[in-house]
Amino acid sequence: MATAPITLVDNSWVRPLSQTLTIYFKEAKYEFLTRLRLRAYSISTITFPLMFYVLFGLVLNQKDAPVGGVGIATYLIPSYGTFGVMGASLFGTASGLAAERGLGWLQVKRASPMPPFAYFMAKVALGMTFSCVVATLLLLLGVTFGGVHLSVLGATKLVAILVAGSLPFCAMGLAIGYFVGPNSAVATINLIYLPLSFCSGLWVPIMFLPKFMQQIAHFLPPYHLAQLALSVVGAGQHESNWIHWEALIGFSLICLGVARLGFHRDEGKTYG
Amino acid sequence: MIAVVEETQELRKQGSGNGGAVIASLRRASKNYGAVQALRQVDFTIRAGELVALLGPNGAGKTTAVKLFLGLAKPTTGTVGVFGGNPIYAEVRTRIGAMLQVAKVPETLRVREHIDLFSSYYPRPLPIDEILTLAGLQEIKDREFGELSGGQRQRVLFALALCGDPDILFLDEPTVGLDVESRRVLWEEIRRLVARGKTVLLTTHYLEEADALADRVVVINRGEIIAEGTPAEIKASTAGRRIRCVTSLDIETVRGLPGVIEVRRDRAGLEIRAGSAEPILRELLIRDAGISNIEVTSAGLEEAFLALTGTNNDAT
Structure with a gap:
């Protein structure tokens, strides 16, 4: 009865690096294609910040009213840039993860030999890619129609900061994605995303907010990313950039910790 | 075509007899979800080359058994082995194909894109054209998943289970919700796999399906195996x-x-x-x-x- 298994698995098997890289690449490529074709994501994450910018930065722009030492068209690029990055990152990670986790698709992938990390990296890469697109388009709009002057170096630095700044929000998205259901994901993200944006001074510049709200803003991660981005164009609250970086890194680590908790909770429930 | 397949099946049955080596097993495996006992002390072996049907009503523990075999769930007590290893490891999973019940698959990817991605997970995937032919997807390979009918969707999931050229396939209710025609098409594809020497475990609550496909039927109810044998033996044992x-x-x-x-x-x-x-x-x-x-x-x-x-x- 207890016949020995015919073929044992070779325990020393390690996937060659080139194959691993191919998996990471394809995972990211198809994640990108999936979302690009999903108009609800690709159109809304890109057009909302651009629309706001066109409306408040270009159309309703009063040329003689500088904000934080620079023109409003300049000030609003880092500001709506941060807003756009948050949207692209949160929706790019959380809604997909929540749906795929809740509706069984993640389990199909987990049953395959896919390296789990490739799956998460693909979501992060997606968030960063869309963040880069939003930031670049905002900049192009500003330079072309808003009379914004920025050196090539400055422009590159601004986009780079915004793209790097998508990481904390991708981490936040993964954490959210592990704790919301597939149907409530979008509503939950909006419930966090919109108030957070407003309170961090992304819609109305921070100095126009009441004093107590300015105090609260210091505890909100988008505020710190916006300040980093604003410092590139010479605006903002002129605090030490180190504070902002530290705040963002700390926030990322907390979110990754929460996401990890969610991952293990899931493994415990479905795989435990 | 059908005649050929049946002939091969017949040969295989004669040839294998009791002799196929055990390639996957549950040993005194129990699985509790909180207070619910999904599986109780189940002993279950799968031998090389056979097609086993795990038959039982909804909630009997079929899916739980499949999850244990796939390493998606850990037995509360007892052990699980596939190819002498633990199925949580990637090296074991490269030899396993799985078709699970899934409520939603990313709908904006095309059929061949889904297959291309899954193929990349395996060291020796089948060529994509062969997968498309085996699963009957050639004509719809450029369609997005969201545009497919229920039967076509099941065939895509079937193709994903195939693409690593696995030695053993676990099919969890592969034909659930399909019309008669689609079900027969998928049956034919499953028979073709077994004719190629693959080992298959399929769960079903369609008795007709177990009867039509399986060499061996294992009946499960309330987390316990209550009968086991060829379809004919199962029928005879109750002598209804x-x-x-x-x-x-x-x-x-x-x-x-x-x-x-x-x-x-x-x-x-x-x-x-x-x-x-x-x-x-x-x-x-x-x-x-x-x-x-x-x-x-x-x-x-x-x-x-x-x-x-x-x-x-x-x-x-």
């Missing part, structure tokens, strides 16, 4: 007979006869289900001289299954 007759005896009297499992009113007469027909017929003929229209049929796998699970349910 169905007797139809028109009689003046009232239903309660008939129900009280020894050996009667179930009695239903059937149009003008009664339909009696019993272990064996003869003692009941004798009683009926003695008690009712006017009995007419007697018809005895052997119970199908369906009746056998109901008898098995029904008896078990009464016992607990």
Whole structure:
């Protein structure tokens, strides 16, 4: 009865690096294609910040009213840039993860030999890619129609900061994605995303907010990313950039910790 | 084509007999989800080259058993082994194909894109054209998943299970919700796999499906294996007979006869289900001289299954 298994698995098997890289690449490529074709994501994450910018930065722009030492068209690029990055990152990670986790698709992938990390990296890469697109388009709009002057170096630095700044929000998205259901994901993200944006001074510049709200803003991660981005164009609250970086890194680590908790909770429930 | 496949199946059955080596097993495996005992002390082996059907009603523990084999769940007690290893490891998973029940698949990816991605996970994937042909997807390979019919969607999931050229496939209710035509197409594809020497475990609550496909049927109910054998043996073990007759005896009297499992009113007469027909017929003929229209049929796998699970349910 207890016949020995015919073929044992070779325990020393390690996937060659080139194959691993191919998996990471394809995972990211198809994640990108999936979302690009999903108009609800690709159109809304890109057009909302651009629309706001066109409306408040270009159309309703009063040329003689500088904000934080620079023109409003300049000030609003880092500001709506941060807003756009948050949207692209949160929706790019959380809604997909929540749906795929809740509706069984993640389990199909987990049953395959896919390296789990490739799956998460693909979501992060997606968030960063869309963040880069939003930031670049905002900049192009500003330079072309808003009379914004920025050196090539400055422009590159601004986009780079915004793209790097998508990481904390991708981490936040993964954490959210592990704790919301597939149907409530979008509503939950909006419930966090919109108030957070407003309170961090992304819609109305921070100095126009009441004093107590300015105090609260210091505890909100988008505020710190916006300040980093604003410092590139010479605006903002002129605090030490180190504070902002530290705040963002700390926030990322907390979110990754929460996401990890969610991952293990899931493994415990479905795989435990 | 069908004839050829059946011939190969026949050969394989003769050849394998009892001899195929065990390639996957559950040993005294239990799985609890909180207070719910999904599996209780299950011993279950799968041998190379066979097609085993795990048959049971909803909630019997079929999916849980599959999840244990796939390393998606850890047994609360007992062990699981696939190819002598633990299926949580990627090196074991490269030899396993899985088709699970999934509520939603990313809809904006095309069929061949889904297959391309899954193929990249495996060290020696089948060529994409071969996968498309095996799963009957050639004509719809450029369609997005969201545009496909239910049967086509199941075939894509089937293709994903195939693409690593696995030695063993776990198909969890592969034909659930499909129309008769799509179901038969998928059956044919599953038969073709086994003809290629693959080992398959499929779960189903369609008795007809187990009967049509499996070499061996394992009946599971409430987390326990309650019967095991070839489809013919399962039927024989319950020796179910169905007797139809028109009689003046009232239903309660008939129900009280020894050996009667179930009695239903059937149009003008009664339909009696019993272990064996003869003692009941004798009683009926003695008690009712006017009995007419007697018809005895052997119970199908369906009746056998109901008898098995029904008896078990009464016992607990």
